[in-house]
Amino acid sequence: MLITINDQDPRPVYIQIAGQVKEQIQRGELKAGDELPSVRELAGSLGINMHTVRHAYSILRDQNLLVFRLGQQAKVASLRSQPAGTKEIATALNRQLDELLTEAFLLGLSADDFRNLINEKINQRKEQKK
């Protein structure tokens, strides 16, 4: 597992960590059952607070991507085999999609520009998977 902290990134550190773990799970670099470093180890080697790492891990646990109990090493959870239902998607993504759209329109993007941008990103992911 490769984790880095970008000072230039405006997002808080715990979101950066959670984001990188998610990406590595999505790319298949981290598989179900793979262990993650302990909170202390990761925080120590990145020179950040343990609470930051714990926060990142609990976000991932709340999203059912990590399993971790007190006193146990955090592990990648087995991924869902079925796509999430509409209701679940609505709660998980609605707010972020709304925010993203607002940002895009404020930057002056048209609806078509936005659609193209999304398609481009999806194609990039597909290329990477090959």
Add this chain to the structure above:
Amino acid sequence: MRFKLIHPLWTHLPAILVFLVTIVFTVMALPLPDSAPVHFDINGQPNGYGSPWISTAILLVLSLFFIILSVVLDELWARQETRKSFNWISLFDEITVSDLCAVQIAYINMLASSTYIFPFPWTTVLPVTAIITALAVALELRRPYRHYEQKLLIEDTCQINDELLKLKQSGQPLVYWESQNPAYAGMLAVIMPALLFIVAIVTWSEMAWLSILMILIGLGLTLTYGGFRTLVTRDSVTVKMGILGIKLLRLKISQITSAEVHAFAPIKDFGGYGIRFNSEMQAYFLNGNRGVKVATAEGKKYLIGSDHPERLAAVISAIVL
């Protein structure tokens, strides 16, 4: 896929034979006395009494354990073989089992003679061990080489290389982490100590020093829970072990001159798993047969076992270069 033994079972026949002969011999000597000497001093004078069934059971269970252990070790050896080689580990069960069984046979004879003096029975142990071991050598020489098809997954590191290049230039703090924690290591750190603690409680009243020794070994084994972890930062490569994260190896990035993927045979090259040494390098691995060989400016070489050696080598190389 069906499980298939690569190392033929018939190579263990001499050990099984001497084991069966001992059982037959013991059965023929029945009934054993209720109480007899079970422990002797260096001159063969008895200094401990009990049921002879205890020593008989210990010897037979140990023999069986050694045979099973030998089957497992030989299988590991055969799977790591690239051409026929003499597997000297295959003699392990013959030597241990024939020793134990010869002692048992001599002990039964002593019980039958009812003169309770038992100097170490060299005259039985040496010939029995020699014959059984010679048989085992003959069988091992006749053992055919069978190729074991290994599933080798070589990882594509293109993407991680791009990512690493960007990170390298950015100067941001980064950490790469991976673990080697196979199921057997977990069992060794949980089940073995549990067994040792139970035996320690049982033997407490008779041999307190042995109980304390077993408790200490049990505690030591518990500390290994969690396996090996490899941590790479911008400053160092560290290998840690167990619950407490005891540092086994710490190499400063400035010391390292190269890191490359290295395939090896754990039993043949290092005689097992764990913290290992051979004439070429120092090794840390619990699983698999591939790792990353790291060379330092002082000319030392270290092998770090890995489940993703390509990735680990790419990360270390990217930071070092």
